[in-house]
Amino acid sequence: MNGMKQKPNRLINEKSPYLLQHAYNPVDWYPWGDEAFEVAIRENKPIFLSIGYSTCHWCHVMAHESFEDEKVARLINEVFVPIKVDREERPDIDNIYMTVCQAMTGHGGWPLTIIMTPDKKPFFAGTYISKHSRYGRKGLVDLINEIRMLWENEHDEIIDSAEKITYTIQKFLKESPGDEMGEDTLYTAYIQLESMFDMQYGGFGTAPKFPTPHNLYFLLRFYRRFNKNEALDMVLKTLDSMSLGGIFDHIGFGFHRYSTDRRWLLPHFEKMLYDQALIAMAYTEAYQITGSEKYKEMAEKIFEYVMRDMMSEEGAFYSAEDADSEGEEGKFYTWSVDEVMDILGEEEGKLAVKLFNFKKEGNFRDEATGERTGFNIVNFSKDIEKLAEDLKINDIKEKLKNIREKLYNAREKRERPHRDDKILTDWNGLMIASLSKAAAALGNKKYAEAAKKAADFILDSFGENGRLMHRYRKGEWKVIANVDDYSFLIFGLLELYGASFEEKYLKYALKLNEELIDYFWDEKNGGFYFTSKDEEEILIRTKEVYDGAVPSGNSVALLNLLRIGRITGNSKYDDFAAKLQRAFSKSVMDTPMGYTQMLVGLDFSLGPSLEIVIAGKRNSEDTLNMIKVLQRRFIPNAVLLLNPAGEENPEIHSIAEYTRLQKSIDGRATAYVCRNFACSEPATTVEEMLNKL
Structure with a gap:
């Protein structure tokens, strides 16, 4: 996502894909670190903190609109020390300032925009901000100019506001212990x-x-x-x-x-x-x-x-x-009817259109405009077995497999989304x-x-x-x-x-x-x-x-x-x-x-919770069978351990001391089923084991 500026900013030395997406912005971004805050203190500038991640759609939109725009970038650079953070790389920073945003605005999301003092105390929070004001919402250009005036003319009031917001957040986040739950x-x-x-x-x-x-x-x-x-x-x-x-x-x-x-x-x-x-x-x-x-x-x-x-x-x-x-959300994943017919041919194409609920005008309305786009999302109205009954097709799974593979191969020739x-x-x-x-x-x-x-x-x-x-x-x-x-x-x-x-x-x-x-x-x-x-x-x-x-x-x-x-x-x-x-x-x-x-x-x-120990040779058929029977079942409140017979000083004994006493009987795989460390008689068959569960 390169902007007009050919000379890279400081983000060029980072490894985060998100920060690297902004390395050629004309915004003079800093990564989070001491250097940025020292500059802010020295030059008496507020911090413009922008948090997002590399696969965030609205982060891309704000970047194209504002951070790649020379005039907006010049404003940001004049008024702020700008910092970019990848929320996935620094979730600690994101958690703090997302909490701030939710407390101040009642909502959150990305890109997250925080404006704060050089000592990291916030006085403005928002999410996506359009370049220009519209529909009663202040745009980024007007916001920057307003903050410039406030920082110059009402500096003490801003610092006081930031102190109060920080104190309130700190108080809000402190929680004393409560009662036990049941x-x-x-x-x-x-x-x-x-x-x-x-x-x-x-x-x-x-x-x-x-x-x-x-x-x-x-x-x-x-x-x-x-x-x-x-x-x-x-x-x-x-x-x-x-x-x-x-x-x-x-x-x-x-x-x-x-x-x-x-x-x-x-x-x-x-x-x-x-x-x-x-x-x-x-x-x-x-x-x-x-x-x-x-x-x-x-x-x-x-x-x-x-x-x-x-x-x-x-x-x-x-x-x-x-x-x-290619600059469009979902372009890689959606299909026109004509395209599907070209790829699959008449017979398979008609079946695909029917199975996937495709329409000439498109099977969904664009989220922003509410209009149909002519493109379709693959989906099913019923599960495959019911569709097979309705359409009287015996080998529907095989037909569907062939259709999917052809469409997959065609889709792989498209420009892939960024990973x-x-x-x-x-x-x-x-x-x-x-x-x-x-x-x-x-x-x-x-x-x-x-x-x-x-x-x-x-x-x-x-x-x-x-x-x-x-x-x-x-x-x-x-x-x-x-x-x-x-x-x-x-x-x-x-x-x-x-x-x-x-x-x-x-x-x-x-x-x-x-x-x-x-x-x-x-x-x-x-x-x-x-x-x-x-x-x-x-x-x-x-x-x-x-x-x-x-x-x-x-x-x-x-x-x-x-x-x-x-x-x-x-x-x-x-x-x-x-x-x-x-x-x-x-x-x-x-x-x-x-x-x-x-x-x-x-x-x-x-509870009740279970401790189940299988004592037996690690790879013997009876041991593996007992384990398989247990693993296939939904027993969420159980821990399952293997005490491997025939091994000298197995490590499980040093981890779970009690397994030393739970031994294989007569060389057979043996199950010990315990509830809160109270064990039933050992079982040497799957049937006995299941009866004790």
Whole structure:
């Protein structure tokens, strides 16, 4: 996204794809760092902080309109010290100032625009700002001129306002511990989700509609605990509708960010790694609980996309793909009827048009203009089996496969959307977890191998840096890891142990969990801060708990602590988990449906939870069969360990001391099923084992 200026600014030395997109802007951008703030102090200028990410549509729009415009850039450079931040590279900065924006304006989003004093205290916040004023909204040019006058003529008042805003934010973010939560909190969340559920199209609320997979994880556990069929129905309706709509890329696979309409047809076309990981987990769990092949197939399609298009040479996973190509959102993904007919020919073309609900005038209305565009989004009105019945086609899956492959090959000749190729530890942790869970539940070893490769790449960075890091790109690890990096990677490693039974991943999970406690734990009030105790403090050390597009680090950490407590038999982790729950219980109990990943942990803590140890030879048929039977089932509140028979001093004994006594009987695979460390008689057959569950 090069502007008029040929000479690069300071961003040219950065590795972030987003910052590099702005390296040729005529705006004299600084990266976040001491240099920018020292200049602001020396020249007595306010800071113009712009936060976005490389696949953000409206970030591109504001860049083209304003940051590539010589006149606007000259104004910005005269009045401010401008700083660009990639929110994905520096989520710590983004979290603070997004909270500021939401408190000051009642909403948030990207690009995020913050104007602040040289000591980082904000006095203006907004999101996308058009170049010129219109429809009663102040444009960037008028805003800059107004701030110039205020900074020169009412400087003391601005400084005072910034101080008051900062004090209010700091006070707002401090939260004292509350009471313990119980089953009533789970029920309240269920009732709130039920009231928001869209019975016709699935999902929650109207438009825009987000997948929010942790809502589905919670509902599956609620169904299991209370035998509430309606909870399961909500999950399956949502997953079924999402799999038919345009939010899923039926040609290249993978899910787009969200649907702009309530029926999942017209997506915001961006694809994020975390969405693929979280949604695939929801389909995997739906497969475990129902045994329906369609959910297995959807998880497999997501992984096919990720492993084909989002995997780096190192074996880790890239961050995102843009919504835009050739300057238009969704151009890569949409089709005209004439184009499809040309590619497929008469017979297949007519079938495709019918199956995909294509229309000559287009099957969706442009979000901005409300007019039909002549282009179409691939979607289905019914699942394939029902379509086959309606159209009386016996081999519909084979026909559809041929159509898809031809359209895919044709689409690959188009200009692809930009791919953000940085590697983030937190999002990779989620993908490692998702691949590992699917490797176990779907019985697919290649997923476990992919998860291992990504995990090993990240864990190897310890040797270079001595600490877990947040971002990697082109040979460089940068930014000390935050709570999400730790929590999500620990989650991934626990799942990877459960898929591979390689103890090194369990040992790394325990090591990282100790670091998480040492560097992030709030000794006074409980819970984990977002940033490490030895990292830069901007306005305040925040603690994130809301489960939004991505679950919070604290919510994931809760489940990690509980599982590690069950694995190790060490009650200290249960104590941390109890304090963590109480740290946030006031917020959670106020609106439980906003914290459904936290409630997944609460469900585990309320029990009954299971510790299952299989004692047997690591690769013997009876051992593998017992493990497979367990992994195919939906048993979310269980930890599964392997005590490998015939190995001298296996590492699991040093991790989980109690497994020393749980031995193979007569050389046969033997299952020990324990509830809160009270174990039933050992079982040497699958039938006996299942009876004890």
